[in-house]
Amino acid sequence: MDLTQEIEKSKNRILETTKFIMDCGIDVDINIEERLGFGEELLKMKELHKRYTAALESAKSERTLDGFMTAFNTNWEEEQRRRLNIKNTKEYKDYKAELEKIAGTTTSISEDASDPDIVVTGGNFVNFNDPWTKAIMKNPVRNTICGHNYDKDSVIGLIKDNIGIICPVLGCASKTPIQPHHLTPNVELRIEIEKLQSLEEND
């Protein structure tokens, strides 16, 4: 059984049954919020499954069982530390829009801004945290080789004494040691982070 497919099916089933009930004009109360919640849980499961698979995949290159277990555990711990904000994903938004269309209502459920460390752009997670320190980046720089971001102090501190540091982002394909001239200030990301921080301060 492919979990991702099963989840997709379950999600569609919720939409179908909702549509069925609406089409029949049966006088039942459809709890849209509850149905949205189911969808959210399903998508959360799907994302966790994806992360789990990624952690497994990147440990596969290890040649010994011990090496594999260590690599897998490290990867999986890292994946679990990453925040999950399903409500900001396009998939969830599409599901919500579809459900609302079927039910002919709009729900007042606001988007959850409580989990702001990850933003989603076109299905990709952009992390606001430095991959080494895990702290929110103050001065993000982008690695022009692979596109990943680091906090300037953090990466410069590491690479100035060690010429063999490679990108630590999980699943990064680049094996090129990071050099100062690979790094360029990521102004857009910095603005995003500052925006987020000013929002948090106003809370």
Ligand SMILES: [Zn+2]
């Ligand atoms: Zn990278």
